[in-house]
Amino acid sequence: MRYYRGIESYHGEKKTAVTLGKFDGLHRGHQKLVDKIREYASDDCESVVCAFDMGRDSLMTNKERRQHLEGKVDCLIEYPFTREVREMEAEEFIRKVLAEQLHAAHIVVGTDFCFGHGKRGDVRMLAEFSEQYGYTLDVIEKERYRGTVISSTYIKDALMQGDVELARTLLGYPYGMSGTVVHGNQLGRTLGFPTMNIEPEKRKIMPRYGVYACRVKIDGKWYGAIGNAGIKPTVTDEQRRLLEVFVYGYEGNAYGKEITAHFCAFERPETKFGSVEELKEHVTKDKAYGEEYFRRWSDELSGETKEEIFPDGNL
Numbered sequence: 001m002r003y004y005r006g007i008e009s010y011h012g013e014k015k016t017a018v019t020l021g022k023f024d025g026l027h028r029g030h031q032k033l034v035d036k037i038r039e040y041a042s043d044d045c046e047s048v049v050c051a052f053d054m055g056r057d058s059l060m061t062n063k064e065r066r067q068h069l070e071g072k073v074d075c076l077i078e079y080p081f082t083r084e085v086r087e088m089e090a091e092e093f094i095r096k097v098l099a100e101q102l103h104a105a106h107i108v109v110g111t112d113f114c115f116g117h118g119k120r121g122d123v124r125m126l127a128e129f130s131e132q133y134g135y136t137l138d139v140i141e142k143e144r145y146r147g148t149v150i151s152s153t154y155i156k157d158a159l160m161q162g163d164v165e166l167a168r169t170l171l172g173y174p175y176g177m178s179g180t181v182v183h184g185n186q187l188g189r190t191l192g193f194p195t196m197n198i199e200p201e202k203r204k205i206m207p208r209y210g211v212y213a214c215r216v217k218i219d220g221k222w223y224g225a226i227g228n229a230g231i232k233p234t235v236t237d238e239q240r241r242l243l244e245v246f247v248y249g250y251e252g253n254a255y256g257k258e259i260t261a262h263f264c265a266f267e268r269p270e271t272k273f274g275s276v277e278e279l280k281e282h283v284t285k286d287k288a289y290g291e292e293y294f295r296r297w298s299d300e301l302s303g304e305t306k307e308e309i310f311p312d313g314n315l
């Protein structure tokens with residue numbers, strides 16, 4: 001996959017099948033659009049995802065979006081949503097960006113896609129200009145879950161409630177974060193629960209602050225873990241957001257390693273305890289909750305699903 005930052009840097013010769021939007025999370029609705037442009041891809045037509053970067057807090061870092069699309073589409077263009085883009089007239093966007101810059105032969109969007117100054121551009125306008133500029137238009141019906149339209153906003157709301165299971169269903173993959181293991185205050189070890197700490201990117205959304213059963217990938221291997229997402233108010237006044245995980249069955253030193261954590265289930269909200277002793281008591285219960293969670297999960301799964309979720313047969 002080729003990657004471009006800014007539409008001006010895209011210099012393709014071929015025709016394209018393009019889909020446009022914010023694509024935050026690349027949820028199950030977005031995936032329908034991506035599947036459609038892939039159907040159009042051929043030797044003389046490349047599939048292009050054009051993702052507006054709104055500069056806001058998001059479900060997905062730009063790096064994660066690249067990783068998700070790698071091997072699936074020919075090009076990803078990250079399009080910073082500057083004042084110039086916001087104020088461009090919709091007709092000009094169709095001519096300059098879609099026709100002249102991208103040589104769009106196929107345009108794929110959802111029913112509510114809108115663009116251009118004052119959001120005047122919509123699917124009706126795209127349809128009106130299709131003959132003039134020689135592209136086909138696919139308007140994809142909104143994917144729903146139990147009657148509700150799937151959207152990035154819906155997923156953010158689920159995460160704010162700690163409902164990582166719903167987020168997983170809407171996304172079609174588990175919500176998680178990656179990062180390099182950094183040092184905390186080195187207190188965990190003395191408290192009897194050494195943790196790996198990762199700091200999310202500034203704009204990356206953390207789920208509701210609290211304790212979660214997690215799966216963690218270290219050196220290519222998956223482990224079960226119990227983790228706290230938040231600011232650990234019991235021991236510090238800093239507002240530094242961290243995900244701290246206690247990983248079952250991991251003995252090595254992970255400092256400096258790049259790890260990935262997936263949130264599996266919410267146990268309880270993060271709490272400011274009156275003492276470190278009280279915190280310790282709760283973490284002991286949390287550890288037991290996590291162990292039980294993975295034991296149950298592992299027992300319930302079988303065959304291929306188990307292989308997929310626990311590739312190394314490891315909790």
Ligand SMILES: Cc1cc2nc3c(=O)[nH]c(=O)nc-3n(C[C@H](O)[C@H](O)[C@H](O)COP(=O)(O)O)c2cc1C
Nearest residue numbers: 184185186187188226228232233234235270271286
């Ligand atoms: C399972 C688990 C649950 C936690 N729950 C809380 C909590 O509710 N409140 C809190 O202030 N810190 C919580 N923490 C964070 C601990 O305060 C932190 O891990 C400990 O102080 C060690 O921090 P350090 O790595 O900076 O030394 C939790 C940590 C874990 C692993």
Ligand SMILES: Nc1ncnc2c1ncn2[C@@H]1O[C@H](COP(=O)(O)OP(=O)(O)OP(=O)(O)O)[C@@H](O)[C@H]1O
Nearest residue numbers: 021022023024029109110113142143150151152153
């Ligand atoms: N549930 C869905 N099913 C099919 N297409 C969708 C769905 N949600 C969004 N789309 C389409 O995907 C493209 C990108 O959508 P975009 O990310 O801008 O919206 P969104 O997911 O609804 O997010 P937000 O909640 O921030 O508005 C647009 O063309 C949009 O119409």
